[in-house]
Amino acid sequence: MKLRHRDYIRLSPGRRRTAVCGIIDGMELYQLRTFVAVAQQGHLTQAAELLHLSQPAVTAQIKALEEELGVALFERYPGGVQLTEAAKDILPEAERILALSRGMQHKAKALSGEPKGKVKIGTIGVPARLKLGPWLACLRSRYPLLTVQTTHGISGGILNEVRKKTLDGGFYLGRNPYQNVNNLPLTEIGFCVALPPQMAPMLAGDDWDALAKVPWLGLSQFNSLSSITQELWRAQNVSPRKVGEFDEEATLLELVKAGLGVAILAERTAKRFAADGSIVLWRGGDCVTSAPLQFVYSAERENDPLVTMLRDTLLEVWQPAE
Amino acid sequence: MKLRHRDYIRLSPGRRRTAVCGIIDGMELYQLRTFVAVAQQGHLTQAAELLHLSQPAVTAQIKALEEELGVALFERYPGGVQLTEAAKDILPEAERILALSRGMQHKAKALSGEPKGKVKIGTIGVPARLKLGPWLACLRSRYPLLTVQTTHGISGGILNEVRKKTLDGGFYLGRNPYQNVNNLPLTEIGFCVALPPQMAPMLAGDDWDALAKVPWLGLSQFNSLSSITQELWRAQNVSPRKVGEFDEEATLLELVKAGLGVAILAERTAKRFAADGSIVLWRGGDCVTSAPLQFVYSAERENDPLVTMLRDTLLEVWQPAE
DNA sequence: TGCGGCGAATCAGCATTTCTGATGCCGCGT
DNA sequence: ACGCGGCATCAGAAATGCTGATTCGCCGCA
Numbered sequence: 002m003k004l005r006h007r008d009y010i011r012l013s014p015g016r017r018r019t020a021v022c023g024i025i026d027g028m029e030l031y032q033l034r035t036f037v038a039v040a041q042q043g044h045l046t047q048a049a050e051l052l053h054l055s056q057p058a059v060t061a062q063i064k065a066l067e068e069e070l071g072v073a074l075f076e077r078y079p080g081g082v083q084l085t086e087a088a089k090d091i092l093p094e095a096e097r098i099l100a101l102s103r104g105m106q107h108k109a110k111a112l113s114g115e116p117k118g119k120v121k122i123g124t125i126g127v128p129a130r131l132k133l134g135p136w137l138a139c140l141r142s143r144y145p146l147l148t149v150q151t152t153h154g155i156s157g158g159i160l161n162e163v164r165k166k167t168l169d170g171g172f173y174l175g176r177n178p179y180q181n182v183n184n185l186p187l188t189e190i191g192f193c194v195a196l197p198p199q200m201a202p203m204l205a206g207d208d209w210d211a212l213a214k215v216p217w218l219g220l221s222q223f224n225s226l227s228s229i230t231q232e233l234w235r236a237q238n239v240s241p242r243k244v245g246e247f248d249e250e251a252t253l254l255e256l257v258k259a260g261l262g263v264a265i266l267a268e269r270t271a272k273r274f275a276a277d278g279s280i281v282l283w284r285g286g287d288c289v290t291s292a293p294l295q296f297v298y299s300a301e302r303e304n305d306p307l308v309t310m311l312r313d314t315l316l317e318v319w320q321p322a323e
Numbered sequence: 324m325k326l327r328h329r330d331y332i333r334l335s336p337g338r339r340r341t342a343v344c345g346i347i348d349g350m351e352l353y354q355l356r357t358f359v360a361v362a363q364q365g366h367l368t369q370a371a372e373l374l375h376l377s378q379p380a381v382t383a384q385i386k387a388l389e390e391e392l393g394v395a396l397f398e399r400y401p402g403g404v405q406l407t408e409a410a411k412d413i414l415p416e417a418e419r420i421l422a423l424s425r426g427m428q429h430k431a432k433a434l435s436g437e438p439k440g441k442v443k444i445g446t447i448g449v450p451a452r453l454k455l456g457p458w459l460a461c462l463r464s465r466y467p468l469l470t471v472q473t474t475h476g477i478s479g480g481i482l483n484e485v486r487k488k489t490l491d492g493g494f495y496l497g498r499n500p501y502q503n504v505n506n507l508p509l510t511e512i513g514f515c516v517a518l519p520p521q522m523a524p525m526l527a528g529d530d531w532d533a534l535a536k537v538p539w540l541g542l543s544q545f546n547s548l549s550s551i552t553q554e555l556w557r558a559q560n561v562s563p564r565k566v567g568e569f570d571e572e573a574t575l576l577e578l579v580k581a582g583l584g585v586a587i588l589a590e591r592t593a594k595r596f597a598a599d600g601s602i603v604l605w606r607g608g609d610c611v612t613s614a615p616l617q618f619v620y621s622a623e624r625e626n627d628p629l630v631t632m633l634r635d636t637l638l639e640v641w642q643p644a645e
Numbered sequence: 646t647g648c649g650g651c652g653a654a655t656c657a658g659c660a661t662t663t664c665t666g667a668t669g670c671c672g673c674g675t
Numbered sequence: 676a677c678g679c680g681g682c683a684t685c686a687g688a689a690a691t692g693c694t695g696a697t698t699c700g701c702c703g704c705a
Binding site: 366367368378379381382383386399400401402403404 | 651652656
């Protein structure tokens with residue numbers, strides 16, 4: 002990797018901060034947050050998105066911090082940035098500081114009395130399957146001052162919003178690929194392959210190659226099933242003929258009924274509609290794969306009293322049942 | 324103590340900071356610094372001075388922090404403020420965060436290569452007695468890029484400037500009354516009572532009562548000897564007739580020579596001038612008291628590499644000698 | 646009981662900082 | 676070569692933090 006060229010001209014407009022003598026009392030938490038985000042992402046641009054900032058803002062903050070500390074923190078390469086040796090030493094300290102500061106905020110929140118405010122939750126799929134009703138009821142009864150706002154979306158989108166902290170938490174189907182998002186497994190959901198009745202005769206056996214030959218209703222890449230399905234095909238070493246990409250189960254169901262092709266559906270949905278014959282299940286309804294349904298939230302908020310409340314009530318609703 | 328009345332109207336101008344969802348990513352280090360300073364001082368005004376800020380600025384910062392955390396941090400009483408119960412829980416966290424952040428800055432400074440910059444040192448009394456020459460020579464030889472700026476003053480003033488971080492460090496004579504200023508004892512300095520030659524006959528014995536009857540050249544309250552002298556008189560249960568207050572030893576010496584009254588002088592100075600008869604020492608030059616000569620610096624900078632350098636070189640210069 | 650004094654809150658205006666959007670520059674892959 | 680990803684830079688705009696003057700509440704004192 003060749004180091005990207007740049008002339009070290011400073012733009013620093015000169016701060017107002019009271020810089021007294023030796024020590025310049027100027028380092029601030031927002032700079033550390035940015036530092037850590039950039040270190041994590043390896044890109045100013047991506048860090049900027051995570052921080053809800055523009056890229057120039059991130060550039061400036063990093064530059065200011067580097068100047069403040071008297072140490073270069075990143076080496077700029079084409080295609081991204083990389084921690085310097087010094088920064089590798091400093092990063093854990095910054096993380097510890099941020100962790101402590103979050104801890105302090107959480108403590109304060111815990112001390113500030115009855116929890117109130119609005120919680121934003123991302124939902125996916127069928128509300129009933131999330132046990133959304135019982136959960137919110139439980140939440141409401143225990144914390145009356147809390148209001149909830151739900152946002153429906155597809156699995157990947159929800160996860161991303163949780164990552165970007167646009168949502169306080171959300172449901173996710175599948176294995177969460179981010180390490181700065183924590184998850185609470187709720188249950189396992191099985192999936193079957195649904196066939197239009199007219200195609201059923203052709204696919205009586207459990208032959209994957211045969212399955213690969215009929216039209217396949219694909220999933221949008223933001224749907225968590227998408228990657229699950231892809232793994233599935235790869236494992237069987239076949240590749241399907243996709244007739245399109247769709248991002249909601251209800252849509253898929255409709256299209257299967259209409260005979261457009263075969264698709265993967267959640268076991269429960271599939272079984273329900275197989276019962277009345279509007280679709281037929283491959284292999285008689287055996288699940289071809291499964292994925293965990295999880296509740297996800299920002300890892301930074303692991304100890305946030307609010308998140309704890311969410312987790313506790315969720316467990317209460319899910320534990321006895323499953 | 325009666326709680327001070329006030330209507331909790333907020334002025335908060337609304338921040339720009341990206342307040343996303345549940346958590347408001349807005350707490351900043353400068354607010355914590357202010358919080359801790361106020362907690363320590365018990366007065367917004369005094370904290371403001373320590374922080375080089377105006378009192379309204381401190382008010383606003385505390386208010387913002389309280390709003391941020393959702394907890395009242397101080398109760399306002401006439402004559403000052405006091406920590407709330409919640410704040411007592413939170414304060415240690417804030418201190419830990421600040422300590423860590425300082426630690427990080429120090430680490431960065433240590434990593435940033437050869438130390439350079441300007442160090443401001445407060446001096447008192449006679450430079451030679453501070454071994455200033457040898458010390459600065461040692462410092463210079465070891466850290467060539469470091470420049471030193473000395474500010475001469477009286478003991479109390481220097482200590483205060485160190486406390487307010489206007490100076491990186493300084494010399495102080497006496498026991499340091501502040502706990503947020505650390506000190507490095509260098510040596511002990513003895514003091515004798517100097518008499519004008521013409522008064523000597525009247526005070527041949529070692530009678531304190533007799534001493535109390537002659538005119539006394541007092542010390543300004545900012546001179547560290549001031550409190551030492553006061554203790555001394557109190558211990559002897561007598562009180563002198565002050566003819567004025569002066570703040571430099573050289574001045575005192577001149578006045579004693581001129582016959583205005585008696586005064587307390589450092590042993591060495593006193594002995595030197597007693598030798599040529601321009602003054603006479605009470606009790607033949609026995610010290611009546613002594614005080615430690617110390618190097619003082621902000622406690623927050625205990626681990627600052629710069630301060631470590633100062634301490635190490637000082638010890639090197641002072642250790643072998645005394 | 647009226648009068649200064651102390652300390653905090655408030656207000657308006659100002660100075661400075663920080664952000665954004667547009668743009669430039671640099672390597673890389675197609 | 677061209678477009679693209681990604682960072683730096685710039686100018687303008689928005690927002691924040693700070694200050695000085697003033698007010699308010701409470702206390703001690705005459």
